[in-house]
Amino acid sequence: MRSLTVRIVVKVHLKMFAILRQRSGVSQTDLELPEGATVATAMAEVGRRFSPIVPLLSRTLGAVNRDYADAGTRLKDGDELALIPPVSGG
């Protein structure tokens, strides 16, 4: 009897703003990640899907559910992950 492999995924809602939105051509989309994924894991995956933004990611911060989050923050199913390039309000 073969064992059944179940891939557990965390589905997050991704939002991108300003130069990241413009370069990727996407303002929001869903992102499926492996269980245990962090903000850093998610950013690497976003870089693979949208290569024009890769040079910008080192200066990009993550926000989870509308709060800035460290790169090591674990993502939960249903989280809203926003990628925040350097801000320039005012």
Add this chain to the structure above:
Amino acid sequence: MPEKQADIIVIQDRIIDVTGAIASVSSCEGGAVATFLGTTRVETSGDKRSLLALDYEAYAEMAEEQMRKLADQARHRWPILRLALVHRIGRVEIGQPSVLVAVCTPHRAEAFEACRFLIDELKKSAAIWKKEVWDDGSSDWVGHRGE
């Protein structure tokens, strides 16, 4: 006990009503209203392009939460009676205001200090971005000119 007035905290795409905002924070218990207005200034790029306008974009849900938290921090530090924090999004032409901070306190020193704290912190962290729109049809996100 004076009634505590709700803070005015808003991100909007319409023109900021400066007179209206100042009138709404002016309180009979406070003797001081300090106001800061950030406006689009005339600018020339290194390669001689002239600025036409700034296009603002916000992650409005996050930025409004951040602005509410900043207002709470300011209220813990200074005796603020009324407060308005208004940021515009969309196109802001030369000379027009993009941001307004207005604070009413009993005396001027705390009004100036709170007003400065609020604009400085908003600029540092709020999820808001601006793009420079130039007269030759080009544009640059601020902080990424020429990228």
